Amino acid sequence: MKETAPITLTIDGREITVTPGTTIIEAAAAVGIDIPHLCYCPGLKSTGSCRLCIVEIEGLRSPVVACKRKATPGIVVHTDSPTIREARRFVVELLLSRHPRECLACDKSGTCQLQRYAYELGARADHFLVEYPNHPVDDGNPFILRDPNYCVLCGRCVRICHLQGAGILDFIDRGLKTKVGTPWDRPLDQSGCDFCGSCVEVCPTAALIERQQRGRGREWELRRSTSVCGYCGAACAVDMHLKGDEIVRTSTPQQVDYLCARGRFGWAHLSHPERLTMPLVRENGTLVTADWAEALDAAANGLTAVRGQWGPGSVGGIIGTGVSNEVAHAFQRLMRAGLGTDNLDTSLGFKGLDVLRDIHEIYSGKRATLEDIAGADVLLVIGDAARRSPAIWPKVKQALASGASLIYVGFYHGRLAKAASVWLRSRPEAAEAVLHHMAATLLRLDEGGRLPGRRYGDFRNYRTALQRALTKPVPDPEGPDESDLIAACTFFGDLSRKAVVIFAVDGITRGTASAAVNLAYLTGRTERAVYPAVSAANAAGILTVLGNGKAPAESGSRGTPLFAGKTLVRGLYVLAEDPLSTFPDSERWREMMGKLDFLVVQDMFLTPTAALADVVLPASSHVEEGGSFISAAGQLVRFDRVIPPVGMGNPEILAQIGARLGIPRLRDVNDPTAEIERLASNCTAPGSKPALFAPSVSHFVVEDTPGISLVGYASCFHPVHDAKLRRSGFAELEPYDGDGIALSPEDAEALGIVEGVEVVALSPHSQVSARVKIDNGLLPGVALVSPDAPVALALLGGSWPLGPVPIQLSVTTT
Ligand code: SF4
Ligand code: SF4
Ligand code: SF4
Ligand code: FES
Structure with a gap:
């Protein structure tokens, strides 16, 4: 039987009581005794390799390593005896015999543990023959x-x-x-x-x-x-x-x-020399530096003039998805109360808006957190969620290290597929069907009728729709077979195991997200069992706040006139967004912006969009403001200001323009308001009852299209097309990440294409040149582009969720 009684031991004359399993180094640390160590690191498994943490235990002939030896009742430990110090000095002097003596100029000087122990133990650097x-x-x-x-x-x-x-x-x-x-x-x-x-x-x-x-x-x-x-x-x-x-x-x-x-x-990027510190105002066709009062007057007057001439509907605003709730709140008040317009938009229309909104409605429980993922027994990961939000993968690894089973639904033979207990191969367009097949298999295996989902009121409808939908074959030659589905259901159908379903809202279709939630519900996982990852930092917050209480937001849709380009917006205020670089169909945006009477852009850098503006206001980062985000887990995450803004800062800029438009209370925007808390709590506790979503055939039947389908897939960890990341050193990684098209070795061979070759890629939306990267992880018939890459925006044309679209590739002959 496992020992649970507390253990009392003595270290350097102090009596300490610890729980069983505590090592001597941990017990000592608990009472402030710091035993020298190099290989030991709290949170990592000890290896006991450096021997620096040796201690003496009375009654034992030889010293023991404190980072490995567990405390036992009644032992008396000495951590700093002359013998121990001598032995440690020996270890350190051996290390010094192969260590450069650059302490004067070393960046680690003062915090280097080797330097510290050498000093404390009086170690001589030349005691042993020095050999670098x-x-x-x-x-x-x-x-x-x-x-x-x-x-x-x-x-x-x-x-x-x-x-x-x-x-x-x-x-x-x-x-x-x-x-x-x-x-x-x-x-x-x-x-x-x-x-x-x-x-x-x-x-x-x-x-x-x-x-x-x-x-x-x-x-x-x-x-x-x-x-x-x-x-x-x-x-x-x-x-x-x-x-x-x-x-x-x-x-x-x-x-x-x-x-x-x-x-x-x-x-x-925060201290990059290209960062804007002063406003710019267009004079005689050229942007020139202006003082703040002049620029703020120009912004307020310009927008007011457009509204005065053409009416409130002629003014609009676009806001980035990385700004805080407080800034978004102030911005929407400025637009709505100050300018009388509801034309508010974001990039979420092509980055998972529909799924984000659906999840709020269809998953009634609290969302899972990253800690829930780390502590899960079964994980069902769909698509590229772990790439869009990289924090997911280490949590998956932690769960796996504790014995969790991983089911991966996707087409990429990368980390997830390799670590998976079951890989349900599925091209992106087939993911929904695969999940419905998994649900059908769960029901078929559930002979005792134990699945909790059977008790939901709409179960009959759901089952009928599922049966009807699954009569249609899904022509996917690479898809999972029966044994794969049964294996997945054996793990996922074990109701005693804590399961979490993970997907990226901007990486799958609405039908796929609903099918994933169905699986959670069918197995009774109604709380903290769904993690809807989002690439955008504050997608949920922006949506909620722009919705102005109608959570989740009614606005922010690609269907709004602003986004569809139908309304002739004549005055536009763009905050922390660069449509010309990051929206699909940049040429249309350029054309539309060319027709504007007045454009205000608030950004950190003179982006391509900012370069077209009449007034450019230097924006701040969230770390220069303080405020809050709503995380993917639906939590209100607060943060303080860490450094002052280089200019006026977003909250103050909005307050100043607000004051000029007759709304003085905007000055308080940096205080987390009760309204934001109310909106956030709306988002975290939707409160609806669990309900199964009935699938329809048309949702997921896959046409068997020969040739190559292009998919926007987060194939890298560093989207280098972000203006902030580019100016933070990530552009130097570009050869590694690439802004090209990744092909399977089979497809490349069939087309006679080798790594690095420039090709002309033709999709229904566009024709562009791109460099080819051969990716051994890809299934034949699927080509990848990084979702943020210009080549993706052009070829996929904003189709959502970023493909698949058929493409043709030909080698350029120059
Ligand atoms: S000294 Fe640094 S680089 Fe060397 S093994 Fe330890 S952690 Fe790694
Ligand atoms: S982008 Fe930021 S929030 Fe996301 S995983 Fe990386 S460190 Fe975490
Ligand atoms: S930075 Fe690279 S080498 Fe270092 S821990 Fe991360 S993945 Fe490993
Ligand atoms: S710290 Fe290295 S052996 Fe204990």
């Missing part, structure tokens, strides 16, 4: 400087890289040549590194450091402030390490947590 390894340095990427010469082989980076799901770091070579390397010892940017930076965070020396930090501040000069990442709906917490008002580096608030590359390194 002279490993080559890996400095070919914008984010991580890897110098194995500083490495003490503690293995923390290896363990965390595996924990976070990349698993590219490992020990290579033997004996004195041992070092930490990547597969085939390639540089990080050619090795499949996700640039999550977790390894940098746990490294005790300067073997791994953030490039952007170099020479910009020692740790003791930095202050730390917690904020939230604004690049996707996971809303990961980020600790900013600041020198003055500059973000020098970032970390996770809790050690061994996760940030993806964007959350870790995507902040340099």
Whole structure:
């Protein structure tokens, strides 16, 4: 039987009581005794390799390693005896014999654990014959400087890289040549590194450091402030390490947590030289620097003039999906109360708006959180959710490490397919059908009638519709067979196991999302069993706030006149969005903007859209404002201002324009208002009853189209087309990520195309040139483009959810 009684032991004369399983190093830390350690890292499995944490236990002849040895009742431990200090000094002196003596100029000086222990133990650097390894340095990427010469082989980076799901770091070579390397010892940017930076965070020396930090501040000069990442709906917490008002580096608030590359390194744009600091006003056809009062007057007067001449319906606003609830709230009040227009829009129309709205209506329970994913026994992942919101993958890995089963529905033979217990192969257009087949299989296997979904009022309708729909064959030669479906249902149909269904709202169709929710309901998983990932940081918040209480929003649809370009909007206010770069059909937008009487753009940079404006106002980042987001999990996530805005800041700009339009209360926009809390709680607790969605045949019958279908699939972790990311160093990763078309080796061979060749791609929407990348993970017949890439916007033409569309490829002959 497992021992549960508390354990009392003595460490350095202090009596301590701990729970069974606690190691000596943890017990000591609990009472403030810091046992020297290098390979041990709280949150990572101990390996006991460095031997620095040795301690003496009375009655034992040899020292033991405190990071591995569990506390047992009555033991008396000495952590700092002369014998122990001598043994530790020996360990440190051995390490120093192979370590560069660059402490004077080393960025890690002051926080390096080797330096600290060498000092505390009085270690001599030349006690042993000094022999430097002279490993080559890996400095070919914008984010991580890897110098194995500083490495003490503690293995923390290896363990965390595996924990976070990349698993590219490992020990290579033997004996004195041992070092930490990547597969085939390639540089990080050619090795499949996700640039999550977790390894940098746990490294005790300067073997791994953030490039952007170099020479910009020692740790003791930095202050730390917690904020939230604004690049996707996971809303990961980020600790900013600041020198003055500059973000020098970032970390996770809790050690061994996760940030993806964007959350870790995507902040340099804030101090980029191209950042706008002063407003611009168009004079005689040219944008010239103006003072704030002049620009704000021009913005307010210009919009008022359009409204005065053409009526309120002639004015509109477009808002980015990364702004806070408070800024969105102020913006919609400015447009509605200040200018009398309801023409408000976002990019969500082609980024999952319908699914986002549907989920609010059809999933009655609280949404799952990332922690629910990590703690699940069964995970059903559909499509590219884990790529659109990278925080998902480490949580999936954690669940798998605890014995969870993974069912993956998708067409890509990548990490998910490789880790899956069952891979239900499905081309994107067939995903809904696969899920309905899974539901039918669940019902067929449920001989005892135990499935809770059978008790829902609409079960009969649902079953009838399901049976009718499934009489139509789904011609997908790559699709799952009966045994795959039964295997998936064996895992998912085990009602004793906690299951979470994961999909990206902007990566699947409405029918697929409903079919996924049906599976949760059928098996009685009505609470915290659905995680609708979103690529946009505050999609749920923007939708809710723009909806102005009609949660989820009625506005923000691609069907609005503004988006469809039907209404002749003559005055437009664009906040934190760049339609000319990031919306499909940019030429139409350019044409439409050319017809405007007046355009105001509020952005951090002079984007292509801003370059057309009559007034450009320098925008701020959410970390310069404070406020709140609504996360993918439906939670209201608050954050404080971390640094001041370089200019006036979004809330103040909106307040100033509001004041000019006669609405003085906009000045309070930075206070999280009761209204935002009310809207958010509406979003988190929809309160409807669980109901099964009856499928219709027309929803998902797949036409067997020969040839190649193009899909917008988050094939990379770093969408380099974001103006902020480009200016944060991500553009340098472009050769790695590519703005091209990925093809399966089979299709490439059939077309006589090799990696890197430029092709002309023809879709029903457009014809563009693109470079080909061969992707071994792809099934034949499917080609990929990164959803944010210009080539995707052109070829897919805004079709949603980003394909599939048939394409033809031909090699350019130049
Ligand atoms: S950055 Fe992340 S993925 Fe890359 S080596 Fe470090 S831990 Fe691994
Ligand atoms: S690179 Fe850093 S974390 Fe990795 S083994 Fe070396 S010293 Fe340890
Ligand atoms: S997963 Fe999303 S929220 Fe988390 S760090 Fe990455 S982009 Fe930011
Ligand atoms: S810290 Fe315990 S052996 Fe390294």
